[in-house]
Amino acid sequence: GESVGLHLPTLSVQEGDNSIINCAYSNSASDYFIWYKQESGKGPQFIIDIRSNMDKRQGQRVTVLLNKTVKHLSLQIAATQPGDSAVYFCADTTGANSKLTFGKGITLSVRP
Amino acid sequence: EAGVTQFPSHSVIEKGQTVTLRCDPISGHDNLYWYRRVMGKEIKFLLHFVKESKQDESGMPNNRFLAERTGGTYSTLKVQPAELEDSGVYFCASSVLTLTGELFFGEGSRLTVL
Numbered sequence: 595g596e597s598v599g600l601h602l603p604t605l606s607v608q609e610g611d612n613s614i615i616n617c618a619y620s621n622s623a624s625d626y627f628i629w630y631k632q633e634s635g636k637g638p639q640f641i642i643d644i645r646s647n648m649d650k651r652q653g654q655r656v657t658v659l660l661n662k663t664v665k666h667l668s669l670q671i672a673a674t675q676p677g678d679s680a681v682y683f684c685a686d687t688t689g690a691n692s693k694l695t696f697g698k699g700i701t702l703s704v705r706p
Numbered sequence: 707e708a709g710v711t712q713f714p715s716h717s718v719i720e721k722g723q724t725v726t727l728r729c730d731p732i733s734g735h736d737n738l739y740w741y742r743r744v745m746g747k748e749i750k751f752l753l754h755f756v757k758e759s760k761q762d763e764s765g766m767p768n769n770r771f772l773a774e775r776t777g778g779t780y781s782t783l784k785v786q787p788a789e790l791e792d793s794g795v796y797f798c799a800s801s802v803l804t805l806t807g808e809l810f811f812g813e814g815s816r817l818t819v820l
Contacts, residue, residue, distance in 0.1 A: 693739065
């Protein structure tokens with residue numbers, strides 16, 4: 595079956611350091627990938643997305659990298675802040691109006 | 707502008723009882739999705755409405771789950787009768803019907819079946 599998985603369940607980083615969260619997906623037909631952040635008691639919040647015709651996309655303090663050859667997606671957070679502490683999910687889909695396939699989620703904990 | 711709202715935020719019921727979850731999408735969003743996260747696991751797709759029509763219900767676990775979207779506005783998800791394994795957080799999300807529609811999630815309805 596299809597699955598999008600994360601390599602590590604938790605990640606602890608020092609405030610100010612860069613964070614890298616990795617994700618593997620299995621559906622070669624997926625052409626749209628998204629990272630979501632979920633804070634306690636809230637729903638998933640869009641962080642950044644990337645389409646399959648791109649390898650890299652940058653936002654404010656965040657960068658998403660896509661390697662279609664090995665079906666790998668990563669989220670880089672620069673200068674990690676306490677407010678970045680949350681569960682991060684990667685997701686993929688075959689179209690903007692199609693269902694998302696989520697990974698299990700990884701907890702990012704920022705040490706002061 | 708109001709976001710996606712869900713009600714109730716938390717429901718505790720006994721096995722065999724019925725629960726109805728409600729989702730009000732962002733006004734004008736034709737796409738409405740239901741997802742579920744069971745404790746410690748990934749968020750799983752349940753179904754997708756386009757306006758009032760079910761576009762994809764491949765994720766519905768069994769016939770104890772019934773989703774409706776009357777008039778293409780709000781949606782309800784009924785679980786009858788509830789089982790222990792139905793416990794989890796049910797998320798609703800909505801988006802506009804375009805090629806690049808961002809998905810907006812509600813805060814979820816936590817269901818606990820005892």
